[in-house]
Amino acid sequence: ISNNLGNAYMLNGKMDLALKFYTLSLEQDKKTNSDISSGIATSYNNIGNLYRVCGEYDQAIHYLTQSLEISRIVFGKDSLEYASSCNSLATTFLEIGEYAKAIDYFESAKDVYYRFYGEDHTDTALILNNLGYAMSENGENEKGLPLVEKSLEIRLRLLGNIHPDVAASMHNIGIIYRRLGYFDKAILYLQESLDIKTKLFGENHPDVSG
16 A cells, blocks of 8 residues: 555655655565565665655665565566666666666666567667667767567557657657668657647646747
């Protein structure tokens, strides 16, 4: 219950309350379980993601690393729980510019999602998008582009043409084409991404006007 309350407050941008209930959940789990349990891994992951969103990256890495290690012990490296922790940690490293570490963790998550879900799943598309963009940020544009293009293909098939995730993949493809010097293609994808966001959110939304 405490974790669910924390999730609700986080979605509403009330980070102090979210942290309060995530911490309460962690304390409750530690009282009723050992220090190595699925509930504790979830609480660490939630707290770490909250700190990441707040820009407190040292704290984020601290908690997410603990979540990853507990998930490895409890569930194993071939589990969705471990993959989720890898994705959270990779996203944090991507945001602070440690691209090689981000790529390693995204690769680990990708392998698990492909085994569990195959290609036609939104989580697989998410990982491909994130991994491809991380590779581009690391200067590996030719390696990153096919992954983001595959992400877009999956998302179009599963989500349709007008969806935020489709816009995100198109945006990333546009960025990579711009870095490769294909400016006409870059403009095409970036404009399509903007058009989708405008249809979804309106012209005054930060993702459109910013």
